[in-house]
Amino acid sequence: xxxxxxxxxxxxxxxxxxxxxxxxxxxxxxxxxxxxxxxxxxxxxxxxxxxxxxxxxxxxxxxxxxxxxxxxxxxxxxxxxxxxxxxxxxxxxxxxxxxxxxxxxxxxxxxxxxxxxxxxxxxxxxxxxxxxxxxxxxxxxxxxxxxxxxxxxxxxxxxxxxxxxxxxxxxxxxxxxxxxxxxxxxxxxxxxxxxxxxxxxxxxxxxxxxxxxxxxxxxxxxxxxxxxxxxxxxxxxxxxxxxxxxxxxxxxxxxxxxxxxxxxxxxxxxxxxxxxxxxxxxxxxxxxxxxxxxxxxxxxxxxxxxxxxxxxxxxxxxxxxxxxxxx
Numbered sequence: 375x376x377x378x379x380x381x382x383x384x385x386x387x388x389x390x391x392x393x394x395x396x397x398x399x400x401x402x403x404x405x406x407x408x409x410x411x412x413x414x415x416x417x418x419x420x421x422x423x424x425x426x427x428x429x430x431x432x433x434x435x436x437x438x439x440x441x442x443x444x445x446x447x448x449x450x451x452x453x454x455x456x457x458x459x460x461x462x463x464x465x466x467x468x469x470x471x472x473x474x475x476x477x478x479x480x481x482x483x484x485x486x487x488x489x490x491x492x493x494x495x496x497x498x499x500x501x502x503x504x505x506x507x508x509x510x511x512x513x514x515x516x517x518x519x520x521x522x523x524x525x526x527x528x529x530x531x532x533x534x535x536x537x538x539x540x541x542x543x544x545x546x547x548x549x550x551x552x553x554x555x556x557x558x559x560x561x562x563x564x565x566x567x568x569x570x571x572x573x574x575x576x577x578x579x580x581x582x583x584x585x586x587x588x589x590x591x592x593x594x595x596x597x598x599x600x601x602x603x604x605x606x607x608x609x610x611x612x613x614x615x616x617x618x619x620x621x622x623x624x625x626x627x628x629x630x631x632x633x634x635x636x637x638x639x640x641x642x643x644x645x646x647x648x649x650x651x652x653x654x655x656x657x658x659x660x661x662x663x664x665x666x667x668x669x670x671x672x673x674x675x676x677x678x679x680x681x682x683x684x685x686x687x688x689x690x691x692x693x694x695x696x697x698x699x700x701x
Contacts, residue, residue: 380647386647390649391650391658392575393651396409415658423451424451425573425575429497436482437485440488452491454486479521491522493544498527505533513540526547531564543568551639552620552677552681570645574639578650584631585620602692619684623676641674
C-alpha cells in the first residue's frame with residue numbers, strides 16, 4: 375500500500391485501521407482471538423497504522439492491539455489516546471491534568487507492550503486544563519522517550535494553534551466523510567497552513583456509506599449508533615439519497631459504495647489518512663482495495679456537487695456528547 379506522511383515526518387500507510395469497534399461501541403466485544411486475527415490480517419494487507427485508546431473497552435482494546443502487533447512492532451505505527459476520567463470502568467468526564475496524562479501514558483505503554491507510543495492524542499479537549507499545559511506535558515513525554523508524536527482529536531482552530539506553538543502537532547483526528555464535511559470550512563485550511571496531518575475517523579459514516587444500513591436495520595444493545603440522532607429511522611430514510619449517489623459512482627468503477635467513500639477522502643489531500651474500522655476480514659479486504667481506486671475528476675465533481683445539495687438529516691451526536699467537541 376502507498377505511504378503518506380503525517381505532520382513532521384510520521385510515515386504511515388494510506389489507510390489505517392480504527393480498532394475501537396473490536397472492543398467497544400458496536401455491542402459486545404469481539405472474541406479476543408478474532409480481534410487479533412483482524413488486526414494481523416490488516417498488517418498482511420499492507421496497513422501500518424493502528425488506532426486505539428484507553429477508553430475503548432475501556433482498556434481492553436489496547437491489550438488486544440498490543441498482542442496482535444507484537445510480532446510486527448518494527449513495521450507498524452500505534453496511536454492511542456488520553457483525556458477521559460473513569461469511575462468503576464465507566465467514563466466519568468474529562469481529565470487532561472498533567473499528572474493524569476503521565477499516568478495514562480505509563481499504563482498504555484504496559485497494555486500495548488511497547489517502549490514508546492508512536493502517536494499520543496488528547497482524546498477530547500478539556501476546558502479545565504490549558505492546552506499549553508497539555509502540550510507541554512506531552513513534550514516532556516517525548517523528551518523522555520515514552521512518546522514520539524503528539525496529536526489532538528476533535529479540537530478547534532484556536533486550540534490547534536495554541537497547542538502547536540508549544541509542541542508541534544503531528545495529526546488531528548476528527549470525523550470526516552461525505553456525510554460530515556464540517557472540517558472543510560476552517561479545520562483543513564489550518565492543518566495545511568501548519569503542516570499537520572489529518573486522520574478522519576468514521577470515514578464510512580459509521581457504516582452508513584457502505585450501503586449496508588437502511589431504515590429497517592436494527593442496532594443491538596451496546597451499539598453506539600442506536601443512540602445517535604443521525605441513525606434514527608427518519609434520518610436513515612432521508613439520508614439514503616447520499617448512499618444512492620455513491621452507489622452510482624461505484625457501479626461505474628465496478629466497486630462498492632464504501633470503497634468510493636474512502637477513495638473520495640484519499641483524493642482530498644495527500645496528508646489525509648482515514649482509519650476505517652471493522653471486525654470482519656472480508657470488510658477489511660474491501661477497505662484496503664479502496665486505496666487502489668482512482669476516482670476521475672468528473673467523479674469527484676459529481677460527488678462534491680451532489681453531496682452539497684443533499685441535506686443530511688440528524689445530528690451526529692446527542693447533546694451530552696456534542697458538548698465534548700471543541701470548535
